[in-house]
Amino acid sequence: MGRQHTTPGQPCRLIKIGVTGGVGSGKSLVCRRLQASGVPVVSADQLARQAVEPHSRAHKQIVKRFGKDILTADGTIDRPRLRQIITQDEAARRDLESYVHPEVGVQMQNHFRSAAAQGAWLAAVEVPLLFEAGLQDQFDAVILVSGDTEVRIHRIMQRDNVSRQQARALMHIQMEEAQKRRMSDFIIENNGSIDQMHAQVDRVLEKLAEKYKKIGENG
Ligand SMILES: CC(C)(COP(=O)(O)OP(=O)(O)OC[C@H]1O[C@@H](n2cnc3c(N)ncnc32)[C@H](O)[C@@H]1O)[C@@H](O)C(=O)NCCC(=O)NCCS
Numbered sequence: 310m311g312r313q314h315t316t317p318g319q320p321c322r323l324i325k326i327g328v329t330g331g332v333g334s335g336k337s338l339v340c341r342r343l344q345a346s347g348v349p350v351v352s353a354d355q356l357a358r359q360a361v362e363p364h365s366r367a368h369k370q371i372v373k374r375f376g377k378d379i380l381t382a383d384g385t386i387d388r389p390r391l392r393q394i395i396t397q398d399e400a401a402r403r404d405l406e407s408y409v410h411p412e413v414g415v416q417m418q419n420h421f422r423s424a425a426a427q428g429a430w431l432a433a434v435e436v437p438l439l440f441e442a443g444l445q446d447q448f449d450a451v452i453l454v455s456g457d458t459e460v461r462i463h464r465i466m467q468r469d470n471v472s473r474q475q476a477r478a479l480m481h482i483q484m485e486e487a488q489k490r491r492m493s494d495f496i497i498e499n500n501g502s503i504d505q506m507h508a509q510v511d512r513v514l515e516k517l518a519e520k521y522k523k524i525g526e527n528g
């Protein structure tokens with residue numbers, strides 16, 4: 310652990326990794342492990358939050374589309390309310406995504422550029438909707454974090470203090486797990502302990518190093 314996934318002074322192509330998985334699958338914990346191993350990581354959820362801050366273009370578009378009722382008293386977006394709307398109204402979800410995703414795409418590329426400039430050989434982005442948004446071609450490899458529906462529901466209920474029905478609502482509008490599994494290069498099975506999940510992340514990193522570092526070293 311603690312090994313830096315960088316090669317200072319050695320120019321080579323940056324390997325771009327997408328980490329995806331359904332809501333509550335454990336993507337954030339997987340990404341934390343990658344980060345602890347020296348991999349530069351950003352989260353598309355965080356980039357999406359930044360994209361809708363007051364005065365941003367997406368913030369203006371959201372207010373125009375959903376009205377001022379979508380704002381809290383301090384002018385920020387009422388996220389639980391918007392979450393409820395998009396789980397019930399597909400057109401609303403598509404509109405929201407059309408405001409937010411372009412900005413997230415730009416910031417993702419900035420992350421990869423800055424990781425490459427710092428000499429990293431590998432960088433990752435946590436992208437919940439990677440397959441839904443058809444972004445797989447933008448990555449050299451996709452890691453899917455997978456978990457049984459029941460396990461995920463319980464984790465979301467505990468983490469977010471929401472009902473079973475609320476926990477299921479986002480799952481319903483996401484792509485089927487089986488389809489995601491077919492499209493992924495690596496699958497982390499996250500139904501067990503955190504230690505078991507960490508061991509799988511470390512193994513994936515070893516495989517990536519075996520596959521790609523040799524290419525970088527050989528030019
Ligand atoms: C709907 C919003 C306001 C809910 O905010 P909230 O703080 O409650 O949740 P958060 O942003 O942390 O997202 C939690 C999870 O919800 C799921 N989710 C979010 N947006 C979507 C969506 N459009 N479709 C399906 N699932 C989604 C993802 O699994 C995500 O990891 C927010 O997620 C949002 O603005 N979504 C639209 C932008 C988007 O598509 N983000 C996903 C990454 S680019």
Ligand SMILES: Nc1ncnc2c1ncn2[C@@H]1O[C@H](COP(=O)(O)OP(=O)(O)OP(=O)(O)O)[C@@H](O)[C@H]1O
Binds near residue numbers: 330499
């Ligand atoms: N192997 C595990 N053992 C116990 N708890 C876990 C495990 N994996 C994840 N969790 C817990 O489950 C919850 C969901 O994990 P995490 O937040 O990493 O998922 P996520 O995929 O990033 O979720 P979201 O899509 O909602 O952002 C968290 O509270 C996390 O601590």
